Amino acid sequence: MEYAGWVEPGGYDRVVFRGDPAVHDGAPPQFLAFWVSAGRVLAGMNVNVWDVQDDIQALVRAGWAGREVDLGRLADPSVPLRALVP
Template identity: 50%
Template sequence: MLGVEGDYRDVPYFYTDQFELGMEYTGFAPFTVGAEIVYRGRPEDGSFIAFWLRDDRVVAGMNVNLWDVADDIAELVRGGAAGRRIDRARLVDVDVPLGEV
């Protein structure tokens, strides 16, 4: 646009706060249909990340009551869109920094 070259790498994002529940969703909703959902953390504990995977590629993620991870999730989604497969064991391991998955 306007003759400026560059990549458009924005990933769709939204958030909501509902009383004591806060959620941030990052990713491409159309690609989540039929995708596998894996969890980093335990949903029953009330603080976790859900990832939608297709062929071991992250297409979306939603952090629930867990903050300052949306940028890392967006990078995983960008990698998935570019064809990068992830190591699912590292993705769900809370001891592995999200930026190092």
């Protein structure tokens, strides 16, 4: 598990999941979670998904710079994270 960014409790209006945070048949969950405010990614976490931390950090930096992201595409695992980085 890796986390990037920071958001205080109540400082976000939505958590967007990419993947399934539930445990199925004893297998560990694999997902990304993004804390979002007004379409801007303020923080992100990967759980058992590897080689995405640089992209998550880029999304967080863009969000803190005021750039919004398409939340539907953010939740879609078929869209590469790199394609969402402005």
